[in-house]
Amino acid sequence: MAITPVSPDTTKIDLPDDDWILVKTRLNTGEQQQMLRRIYVAGTDGRRHMDSLEVGIAQVAAYLLDWSVADLPIRGKGADDVTAALFALDPEDFATIRKAVQAHEEKWQAARDEAKKKTLSGASESSATSPSPSTLAGPSTASVN
Amino acid sequence: MIGREVIRGKVARIDWEWYPAATIEGFTMAVGTDGQWHVRANLVSSNAFNMSRGQEAGRLMFIATVKLREKKREWRWPVERIDTGSALGPREIVATLGEPFP
Numbered sequence: 373m374a375i376t377p378v379s380p381d382t383t384k385i386d387l388p389d390d391d392w393i394l395v396k397t398r399l400n401t402g403e404q405q406q407m408l409r410r411i412y413v414a415g416t417d418g419r420r421h422m423d424s425l426e427v428g429i430a431q432v433a434a435y436l437l438d439w440s441v442a443d444l445p446i447r448g449k450g451a452d453d454v455t456a457a458l459f460a461l462d463p464e465d466f467a468t469i470r471k472a473v474q475a476h477e478e479k480w481q482a483a484r485d486e487a488k489k490k491t492l493s494g495a496s497e498s499s500a501t502s503p504s505p506s507t508l509a510g511p512s513t514a515s516v517n
Numbered sequence: 518m519i520g521r522e523v524i525r526g527k528v529a530r531i532d533w534e535w536y537p538a539a540t541i542e543g544f545t546m547a548v549g550t551d552g553q554w555h556v557r558a559n560l561v562s563s564n565a566f567n568m569s570r571g572q573e574a575g576r577l578m579f580i581a582t583v584k585l586r587e588k589k590r591e592w593r594w595p596v597e598r599i600d601t602g603s604a605l606g607p608r609e610i611v612a613t614l615g616e617p618f619p
Binding site for chain 1: 574591
């Protein structure tokens with residue numbers, strides 16, 4: 373897969389009771405780093421340790437752009453304001469949003485992994501000097517031309 | 518700029534979706550006789566990559582908190598055309614904008 377910068381695409385996810393959230397389709401490196409920096413905090417031993425209580429909030433805050441909660445506008449707001457809005461929710465409502473964001477991330481990662489597999493199998497097909505699949509190590513899913 | 522002066526503001530930004538593209542300090546916005554919005558602004562810093570890609574994608578947004586239509590809030594104008602000049606560093610830019618929305 374070619375190296376390409378991430379475009380700011382969005383995905384709308386429908387939730388129960390006509391609610392919805394708008395999330396980033398994928399995070400770029402900077403956004404992922406910010407999320408991980410929030411989850412892994414420096415301990416007294418100088419090493420970073422995972423703060424398990426931050427995992428859910430950090431992930432949702434990293435992805436969330438907008439939602440149907442009219443009383444808590446978040447579009448265009450920074451991470452601190454989004455976090456404050458998430459903290460204002462009923463815990464069950466937050467759990468619903470968190471599950472939706474997790475599922476979205478897993479779906480995107482699965483699609484990416486699938487695309488990688490196709491690219492790798494395509495690369496072994498196109499090589500004119502590669503040996504026949506039976507002599508290759510690893511998964512033998514390629515066909516010979 | 519043709520048309521009457523409508524809004525002056527101190528602080529604004531240009532985003533490519535949620536990616537910051539430019540920081541503005543001082544702008545003057547006007548509506549032309551053709552109903553087209555125009556802005557002249559002082560760009561103080563920018564992310565050249567986000568500005569360029571956002572322009573290519575046609576998804577730059579000029580964002581400012583101003584009083585418009587009796588409401589002071591954050592308003593967004595789609596950037597239809599923008600001239601950022603060829604110089605580096607702080608400089609004046611001009612842009613043609615679409616209809617504002619909250």
